[in-house]
Amino acid sequence: MDDLTEGPLASPGFWLHHAALTWRVELERALMDEDLTPTQFIALASVGWLERQGEPPTQQQIADLSGGDRMMTSRLIRGLEDRGLVARSPDPIDARAVRVHLTEAGRGLASRAVRKAQATDRAVFGETVEELRSSLRSIARRRDRSI
Numbered sequence: 001m002d003d004l005t006e007g008p009l010a011s012p013g014f015w016l017h018h019a020a021l022t023w024r025v026e027l028e029r030a031l032m033d034e035d036l037t038p039t040q041f042i043a044l045a046s047v048g049w050l051e052r053q054g055e056p057p058t059q060q061q062i063a064d065l066s067g068g069d070r071m072m073t074s075r076l077i078r079g080l081e082d083r084g085l086v087a088r089s090p091d092p093i094d095a096r097a098v099r100v101h102l103t104e105a106g107r108g109l110a111s112r113a114v115r116k117a118q119a120t121d122r123a124v125f126g127e128t129v130e131e132l133r134s135s136l137r138s139i140a141r142r143r144d145r146s147i
Contacts, residue, residue, distance in 0.1 A: 041113050
C-alpha cells in the first residue's frame with residue numbers, strides 16, 4: 001500500500017507534476033495529426049483568445065498569457081508565421097511592440113486544436129473540474145496576477 005504520509009507521495013507538488021506530465025503527453029498525442037506541439041498550441045490559442053478580447057495582441061501579451069518568456073514566444077510566433085498561421089505587424093503606437101493576429105489558416109487550426117484540447121481536458125481531468133481549476137488558478141496566480 002502507498003504511504004501518503006511521508007516522502008514524495010505525500011507532496012501535492014509531486015502529484016501536480018505527474019498530472020501535468022500526463023496531460024501534456026495526452027495533449028501531444030491529440031495534436032499530433034495537426035502537426036502542432038502543446039507549446040505551439042498554447043501560443044496559437046493565446047493569440048486567438050486575446051484577439052477575441054479586443055485588438056490583436058502584442059507578443060508580450062501572448063508570452064504573459066501562455067506563461068513563456070519573450071524570447072521563446074518570439075521564436076514560437078516566428079515559426080507559426082512561417083507556417084502561415086499568424087501574421088505580425090508593427091504596433092501603430094509603440095514602435096518596440098509587434099502585434100500578432102491569426103490568419104484564416106491559423107483560425108481554422110486553432111479551432112480544431114481547441115476542441116481536441118477540451119476533449120483531452122475531459123479525458124484527463126473528468127467532467128467536473130471547477131474545484132480543481134479554482135485551486136490551480138489560485139496557485140498559479142501567486143506567480144502572475146494577470147491570469
